[in-house]
Amino acid sequence: MANYFSIILTLVTLATGVIWALEKWLWAPKREAGMAQPWVNEFSQSVFPVLFVVLVLRSFLYEPFRIPSGSMMPTLLEGDFILVEKYAYGIKDPLVQSKLIDTGSPQRGDIAVFKYPLDPSVDYIKRIIGLPGDRIIYRNKTLYVQPACDQQAQQECPKMQVIASQPTEGKQYFTGASALDTYQEQLFGVSHKILKDPRVAPRIPYYFNQPGTQQDEWIVPEGHYFAMGDNRDNSVDSRYWGFVPDENLVGQAVFIWMSFDMDRDASSWLPQWVPTGIRWSRLGGVQ
Missing domain, CATH: 1.10.287 (Helix Hairpins)
Incomplete structure (x- = not known):
């Protein structure tokens, strides 16, 4: 649309x-x-x-977008309205979306909007985890990243790093009646919260299988990126469908300009899409 x-x-x-x-x-x-x-x-x-x-x-x-699901909780909630910086990853013509001017590229930790690779008519929003050449492992709900090795620099290649995540106190987020565990993750200097569902086992059989790697391991091709949702057990992302091509990038999410509370009791006579209030505290920059 x-x-x-x-x-x-x-x-x-x-x-x-x-x-x-x-x-x-x-x-x-x-x-x-x-x-x-x-x-x-x-x-x-x-x-x-x-x-x-x-x-x-x-x-x-800038282009406004609405967050339609909880895959980026707790960073972005359903009902958030965000501004996406269109020129962050290149200036494109508005008709065929071919890049006219190269203004930058995604960095690890960016929250990016992109065209869903399996259906480009659909916009997705996820966090950039892997850059071209990176080796990614997601094993036992732990994220590992080995940055791309620059062979021409003739330097020692970076080692695989465990992406640290520390549990935080309190149960603030839920899927249905089940409470989700909140962690503070450090992704190469970008600190942000993620969620894990203790009820859900790793869905390794459903992962995207890249030839030449293990089923929970991926090597990001040139011109592509690896993206994941912050709600790790409730996000359909690169683990399941593969990589984001550079030409699919739309822009970087930078600001929440409106946030509607969508929690409504099932017995309410009003439709579920009618907001119940405004979450003023959520307005501001996206991290």
Whole structure:
């Protein structure tokens, strides 16, 4: 849906822009005094500046997204509305999404929005765990990362690192009636919380099987990234479907601009999608 909206917005902006330019520099000077302006021309002159600003902001600067699920709990909750920095990983044209200018690349710990590799019409949001060339292991609910080895630097290759995670006190997050365990994880200098479900065993048989590696191990190909949800046992991510191609990247999540509380009792007569309140304390930067 987001792809279709971008295409429609671009085409309508171009159409109204052409009419606006023709009216300003060609038709208006030739029109006799007192002659009425066609409604299409008047409409284009009114809406084109607004559409142009929206197109520039949405295509090249920032785009709003809504968090639809709990896969990024506790960092992002269902009902959060975020701003995604579109230019963080490159400036793309709004029609075919080809990269025009390279402005940067994801780093470990970034929260990135990308097109789901198995269905590019769907937007996904996950945390970047592995960069091109990294070796990733997720074993017994413990994350291991070996950074890519630069053979040309003729230096000793980095060793496999256990990504430390310390349990925190309190049971604040739940899946159904089951409490989730909260941990503070340190991912190469990026500190953030993750969740683990003590009821859920590792789902290794369902992992994406990369040829030449063990079933719970992956080596990130060039031009790709490995992404995981912070709600580790309730996230369908790179462990299950593979890697995120660079061309699928949309941008980096940077700010929560609105957050609706969606908790509603099942006996309520109101639909589940109707918010029950605003979580003001969640507004701010995303980490």
